[in-house]
Amino acid sequence: MKLQATNIHKSFGSYKALEDVNISVREGSVFGLLGPNGAGKTTLIRIINRIIRPDQGELLLDGRPITDELVRTIGYLPEERGLYKKMRVGEQAVYLAQLKGLSRQEATARLGRWFRKFDISDWWNRPVEQLSKGMQQKVQFIVTVLHEPSLLIFDEPFSGFDPVNATLLKNEILELRRKGATIILSTHNMASVEELCDDIALINSSHVVLSGSVPQIRKSFSKNIFEVVVDDGKVMQLSPSPGQTGNELLSELMKQHTIISFRELLPSMNDIFVEKVTHNNPEP
């Protein structure tokens, strides 16, 4: 499912949460929504979910304006997520699935499969407050994806997960993409952005300050530094002289050494994030 947001504006009183935000999410891609705390990511996500209305701008899902009916094809795992503590796990999961339009039988059948997959079937009849945080996260994830949404929005999905469960979650997200879902991932975890995202948009102080595909962005932030490993095991970091291409540098090196590997050192998303955000918010 393709998502196109054009010229989105949203203010809360005098505070401008989003200004002229444009993003485009390709069908079947994983889209990273990045930005420091308070940049406006959650506001944008809430607008996509129709929890709040934009003051201005247009939002299209597969070329059509989003309606309440279409919102049902979205699965949303908010950053601030919780469950009714006193309710039983299974009952609660069925309730949340019913709110998404599944019948009781269908919800119960699908939940049964997911609970077995995540190995939490024993917890079906326990009250939520007895579950560990990690198990609650699993339940929340299941509830988000249960109605097989074609657009999934995960807001900080990895926060609070231990490495084992984070890996499990990562694999599930990739699996969902393989099945054709479009995924929006809002996160501070830059390693997972490099690992999972095809495209990103970086929001800072209510504006989109950077967007594009991950390899492209990294390429555009290239400092033109190459890492060279030669046969005696020596590792060198070299920059071509002005006007010199990478190939020319390599052929020059080949005259002196036997080259084992030669690759361009691209900045990590983390470096780009820090550079972009501190550049935009200069210290006073």
Add this chain to the structure above:
Amino acid sequence: MNNIPLVIRREYSTRVRKKSFWILTIMVPIMLAFVYAIPIYMALRPMEKTVILVADESGLFGGFDRDDTKRSDSHFASSDEIEYRYAADFDYARRTMDADDDVSAIVFIRSRASEAIPTDACLYYKRDLPPMQVRSDVDRQLQRILRNRLLQAHGISDDEYAMITGTKINLRTQDLETGRETFTEVKTVLGIVLALLIYMAIFLFGSQVMRGVVEEKSSRIVEVIVCSVKPFHLMMGKVIGIALVGLTQFMLWVLLTGIAVVGIQLSNNDLFGVATQKHNITELATKGDDAAIQMQQAADMADLPQIVEGIASIDFGVIVPVFFFFFVFGYLLYATLFAAAGAMSDTDTDTSLFSLPVTIPLLAVILLLPTMIDSPSGTLSQVLSIVPFTSPVAMMLRVPFGVPLWQLWLSMALLVATFPLCTWLAAKIYRTSILRFNILAKFRLKKSM
């Protein structure tokens, strides 16, 4: 798609399955049944035989007569429950009481040389205070004997005396149109009970709405819910679900209390049979039926408990529907406002601050209740029972006394009309606050800036 029914079902089923719901449901009728049964039990309780010694120094109360043909008009008369025995003097009586466990008290009538007629007597007891019935019996006997002595001394015959004391004017309070007797005390008590019930119900179930909202907010589930349910639907689903819980509870209370009361009535058939009979006679008597008037006098002599008679005179056919109407709409009016107050709070402790403005009208009525009790049809009562925010409580105080129909309809119409207005306001506050945290802190910050 409308998810209100799903929300209502969740709110209803999670609450009705709680243990606390059933404990409250069962405890209240049991308590009410006790309140109802205790006076009846007290009235009917068979007494143990009590032995009382009479030490009469004056001789006026039969103290010096040693013959067995005691005349009942000048002696203490024993009954099934109380046996009076005469003692020669107080010391003897005291020794007897110490020796004999059956003796539970001594009536000592002191004689003073300066007085022809003794002016005081004392009931001495050991260990347990004698029951009320015993004390009043002793008192009655003392007054009776003294009176008989005085009548004798002044040469008034029993017939003359009966004629004088038997002639009296009976004052009743009665409605000019319906001819029903008023029983002001019983109706006042009923009015207060109904008013307090509505007040407590609004608080109890209104604060349940508020806590439910805060629970969703503080557990952070609300964002998951509002992407499937419109905030207004979520709020209304909660309000209606809890209303149904409240109605279920009240119905069960009425039903269980009814069963308990009928059970008590059936097991004490005599008392209630006479009460109903008397009530019917009273109605006939007001229509000028001579035979009925005589019967009523006979019934009056039977000295029935006024409360039982008063209860029988109340028109529950009007009170019950009116109660449920004001319960439902009073609750709905306040519940949406409580929901808004909850939406602004992050934690349960915040709610006390945000709910204060909501509860002020309710607290005002309760504070004005004593003034209204004095005059249930006065101007204050009329105004408060018509203004929508105070009418649910104020009207219940008035209803047992009968309220002019136009006032009742006006009050109900205003209440129904205010409800959408309130809901609109509450929904606005709810929608904008439910996903915002730290409203209180931000508010304080703004003020300090």
